[in-house]
Amino acid sequence: MRSEHSLQRRLGLGLTLGVTLLWLVAVAVSGLVVRYELNKVFDSALEETAQRILPLAVVEVINRDAATTPQRILPLAAHDEHLTYLVQDAAGNTLLHSHSADRQVFGTQPHTGFVSTPTHRIYGAAAVRETFWIQVAEPLAHRRKAALEVIGALLWPLTLLIPLSLAGTWWLVRNSLRRVRDYRNAITAKGAGDLSAVRAEHLPTEIEPIAVAVNQLLELLRRTLEAEQSFTANSAHELRTPLATALAQVQRLEQELPTGPQLDKARQIEATLRSLSRLSESLMQLAKAEGGRLLSDQPQDLVPVLVLVVDELRRNARVPIQLDLPEGGILSSTLDPDAFAILLRNLIDNALKYGAAEQPVSVRLAPEGILRVINAGPVVPTEALPRLRSRFVRATSDVPGSGLGLAIVDRIAAGAGATLQICSPASGRTDGFEVVFDFHNTVI
Known part of the structure; x- marks a missing residue:
């Protein structure tokens, strides 16, 4: 089989590419599902954080000494703060905020519920008849990073899956086509003059009718050629003896005839018989050339x-x-x-x-x-x-x-x-x- 038309090559590459494409589609769909679920989890975390911090912040603000500057909560240890919060009064004055909160992220007016900005996801809630407001913000980049990490975890096995799929598919296809290759080799090994049946054992169901048809065609062709060769050879052989006899009789007649028209006619007959004899010999050679070993x-x-x-x-x-x-x-x-x-x-x-x-x-x-x-x-x-x-x-x-x-x-x-x-x-x-x-x- 030529490599560019090899069934084994086409099946191996096709199946491997198919598995890879299906895996990529599955990763894409999984990425969308994971992103949706992560957003739900992160939104729930924002809401839960606001619900836990707001009561504590209200108590803290009410019990502390009057102060004109907002209170900043210091961290216990250095860390990356993915969630930042801001506590305000009804007038929009900042009362309390996390250590790395950016005032510009939260906007000028507090709100309740979820809202998204180009850079953050924010949840707002109110307490004590909307006299205290809290807003908790999370960078969207953090969510995207988490989603990409999950998708990357799904994609990296492809580096191992693709070569393993190619090797496994190649082995499976090669093993499945082993009988087909044996049949191909049996046909290739036959000479141009060998019209015997091709041995075909345990061929796939799709190929077996082809093998039966090929053997039937070879048998029909063999019988046809044998009949033609037999007719040619028998005809030439049967002609040889009477031609030789006739040629001998004509040569004897030439010796007995005197010089004249009769002798010329006898010589013409001799030339015709010799031509027929050569033709019969050529026909026998043709029969051997077409059907002989x-x-x-x-x-x-x-x-x-x-x-x-x-x-x-x-x-x-x-x-x-x-x-x-x-x-x-x-x-x-x-x-x-x-x-x-x-x-x-x-x-x-x-x-x-x-x-x-x-x-x-x-x-x-x-x-x-x-x-x-x-x-x-x-x-x-x-x-x-x-x-x-x-x-x-x-x-x-x-x-x-x-x-x-x-x-x-x-x-x-x-x-x-x-x-x-x-x-x-x-x-x-x-x-x-x-x-x-x-x-x-x-x-x-």
Whole structure:
């Protein structure tokens, strides 16, 4: 699975982000609830403080000696005073206040109940028929600080929760998709020509129907290809014997006929029978290329196969065949030697047929597993090159042939997992035709 489309990655990140977002939403909602509840608690504390201090302050003011200056309550020890209070008479004169009370915070006129300013929350109450007033103030910053501390306490676990969620989700998703990965690996390990059923065990319910459908499709494809290959091979095989018999009879007839029109007709029949014989042989090769086992279990040296095929074709070739072998003369590959021989015959035969007269054909085998067959000749149009891989397609009709050579080579390349490149003009030339068969994946 490519990482950018990995189901495991998408589920792991998605679930982790989802949990994180839900946690943040929960923290936000909890923050609002906590703030509301804290305001209720702090308001209750303001009210309770006013109700406790006011009676004591009234007694203190009534019993003390007359004084024109307000009395300031000294602290027992240095501390931060979050609640400050102010005791006034009906005329608004300050009678008593806490040690750090700021007169400007409370306003000019006393009041009862709660009131909020931009900086403080104030509660006021009256006693003795509204002759004594008390106001208790609390900074709003103190409330905000308390709320932020609570929200921070809810947020800091995220630093541990996020990596733990990611690791836990990743492990859970990976473990849950283990059978799916095994199924993926089983499909990946199959070769291009392996149409056997893919083993699927304990797959998730959502994936199991897909596995069943894939195996049914593979079975249908296998039967279809087997039927086509069987028909092609049987047809070619059944044609071989009668064609050989007919060819022998025609050759015998040629020996008995005198020179004349009858002999010319016999020779035309012989040429047609030979063409049919070559066509049947090509059909058999095509059947092997499309359905045969193109990779062997044990690597084998392909250089002797190349030398044997080239020596065989040199006997009847009208132009020289130049052969370049890898250093050491060894190339171990898992490519089936018979399939390699069929490929060589078709490529070299194609080069001999369509190559320029008196120009050699070059066959080069590189040690990394790249075969090049090059011949001189006119340039094939670029738009016509892809069609040469199809059956019964030829670059020109001036040369006799069935148009199956490159189609056979293309099927062998596909079945072996190799690549086939067709170029015209040839590399480093202004003319010619070049076929590059890259089977480095089979080289050992």
